[in-house]
Amino acid sequence: MKVFLGVDIGTHESKGTLVDETGTILAYAAAPHKMIVPRPGWAEHRAEEDWWGDFNAVTKELLAKSKINPDAIACVATSAIGPCMLPVDAHGKPLINAVLYGVDTRAEEEIEILNTAIGPERIMAKCGNALTSQSVGPKILWFKRNHPDLFEKTAKILTSTSFLVHRLTGEYVIDHYSAANFSPLYDIETLDWTSELSDEIVDLERLPRLLWSADIAGHITAQAARETGLSEGTPVTAGTIDAAAEAVSVGVRHNGDLMMMYGSSIFIIQVTGDRRVNDPRLWYAPWLREGTHASMAGLATSGTLTHWFRDRFARDLPKDNAFATLAEEAAQSTPGANGLLFLPYFSGVRTPIHDSKAKGAIFGLNLTHSRGDVYRAIIEGIAMGTAHVIETYRDINQAPQRILAVGGGTKNRLWLQATSDFSDLSQIVAEKTMGASYGNAFLAACSVGMAKPEDIDDWNPVKEVIPAERTSVHAHHYELFRKFYEDSRAVAHAL
Numbered sequence: 155m156k157v158f159l160g161v162d163i164g165t166h167e168s169k170g171t172l173v174d175e176t177g178t179i180l181a182y183a184a185a186p187h188k189m190i191v192p193r194p195g196w197a198e199h200r201a202e203e204d205w206w207g208d209f210n211a212v213t214k215e216l217l218a219k220s221k222i223n224p225d226a227i228a229c230v231a232t233s234a235i236g237p238c239m240l241p242v243d244a245h246g247k248p249l250i251n252a253v254l255y256g257v258d259t260r261a262e263e264e265i266e267i268l269n270t271a272i273g274p275e276r277i278m279a280k281c282g283n284a285l286t287s288q289s290v291g292p293k294i295l296w297f298k299r300n301h302p303d304l305f306e307k308t309a310k311i312l313t314s315t316s317f318l319v320h321r322l323t324g325e326y327v328i329d330h331y332s333a334a335n336f337s338p339l340y341d342i343e344t345l346d347w348t349s350e351l352s353d354e355i356v357d358l359e360r361l362p363r364l365l366w367s368a369d370i371a372g373h374i375t376a377q378a379a380r381e382t383g384l385s386e387g388t389p390v391t392a393g394t395i396d397a398a399a400e401a402v403s404v405g406v407r408h409n410g411d412l413m414m415m416y417g418s419s420i421f422i423i424q425v426t427g428d429r430r431v432n433d434p435r436l437w438y439a440p441w442l443r444e445g446t447h448a449s450m451a452g453l454a455t456s457g458t459l460t461h462w463f464r465d466r467f468a469r470d471l472p473k474d475n476a477f478a479t480l481a482e483e484a485a486q487s488t489p490g491a492n493g494l495l496f497l498p499y500f501s502g503v504r505t506p507i508h509d510s511k512a513k514g515a516i517f518g519l520n521l522t523h524s525r526g527d528v529y530r531a532i533i534e535g536i537a538m539g540t541a542h543v544i545e546t547y548r549d550i551n552q553a554p555q556r557i558l559a560v561g562g563g564t565k566n567r568l569w570l571q572a573t574s575d576f577s578d579l580s581q582i583v584a585e586k587t588m589g590a591s592y593g594n595a596f597l598a599a600c601s602v603g604m605a606k607p608e609d610i611d612d613w614n615p616v617k618e619v620i621p622a623e624r625t626s627v628h629a630h631h632y633e634l635f636r637k638f639y640e641d642s643r644a645v646a647h648a649l
């Protein structure tokens with residue numbers, strides 16, 4: 155029997171899954187870690203401890219639980235949060251903590267510098283993406299400007315998956331889907347690195363070699379075998395960003411399929427087939443195979459807000475069932491949360507507004523409101539932020555044909571239903587919802603020819619459909635939600 159290993163490094167937790175040739179899960183493991191926030195607007199991980207350390211921990215646990223001989227593993231695929239910015243020296247050692255994806259907004263000044271020097275229109279035309287907090291190019295420039303001594307020692311600029319694959323194989327590679335987030339350094343026409351827009355950011359030889367996600371990047375080295383417990387010579391794929399692997403795990407592959415990932419943030423991927431969709435409100439990237447394209451969107455804070463609320467305003471509840479109790483309290487409220495509005499922009503807002511200075515807010519409080527009302531308002535605020543993204547897709551004639559939900563937040567029925575109601579679209583929930591690590595295992599099987607893309611429908615069939623139950627209350631509240639941001643924007647920026 156051949157098996158496949160998938161590992162994913164998330165914002166707050168890493169997960170690993172071992173599956174057999176039919177997609178049956180043989181073992182599952184998880185390891186928590188923390189996102190470091192050294193100052194407002196910054197978000198970091200420790201690459202050695204949080205990425206490589208977690209990879210080793212979950213892999214060893216999977217082997218121990220399954221009692222599988224490592225020689226039976228036909229292929230390894232990994233994903234991780236992204237896009238990230240990690241400079242490493244000539245030995246592959248991190249020079250600073252990894253700078254995370256769009257929740258890290260430290261490069262605002264560099265975005266302005268590059269937009270002024272190049273022009274937003276040229277960047278959009280060449281790279282398919284406007285410069286935002288999601289872009290890696292400005293973060294590299296931030297590193298160069300603020301740590302010139304360390305920049306001189308930098309041999310490569312990696313993202314999270316690149317770092318893991320290097321530790322496993324010794325190869326410096328990155329998949330095209332991840333690389334498209336390195337604006338203004340990636341050319342969407344040539345599918346290659348470019349210095350045409352700016353040669354002031356980084357020498358292109360310091361960037362990893364480009365591959366497609368399911369390409370074999372290399373094989374596990376003797377050193378990696380000793381550290382992980384895996385067998386030397388096992389093939390390893392190029393990997394990808396966690397959200398892409400999540401999408402694969404639930405069967406997103408047809409034109410018009412949209413993944414709704416419920417996690418610490420909401421992340422959305424819509425496959426657009428052979429059509430490249432470029433809109434400055436959204437993100438673009440080549441999809442996982444040559445000739446296919448995807449359009450992405452994301453909120454900065456989503457599930458993170460439920461944890462924030464629990465840890466600060468539900469300390470009286472045991473942590474193991476706090477969310478269940480809060481959901482019961484919120485169910486006693488009504489759609490519209492008894493007249494409360496909540497802006498979920500605690501780390502600014504990514505798509506479609508791209509406002510790093512936006513603030514979180516709750517409005518409409520009076521002395522009759524309960525904790526359940528406030529918790530419901532938080533859930534509905536996240537759902538309305540998501541509905542704003544869906545509205546943007548409709549605006550550009552890319553209305554989703556199917557929404558497939560995935561991620562830990564799918565266990566929160568209130569959140570699922572609110573998203574369907576405010577977006578006015580049903581959602582499909584697959585049988586297996588562990589997400590990216592399972593998608594990685596499937597990609598590993600495809601990479602060595604032991605599965606085909608359409609086999610995911612058998613590996614992970616549909617479990618249920620969450621229908622939309624939109625009412626006039628949802629429509630009215632969403633209109634007020636949009637107006638609330640616009641009317642409070644100047645105050646938020648002044649703060």
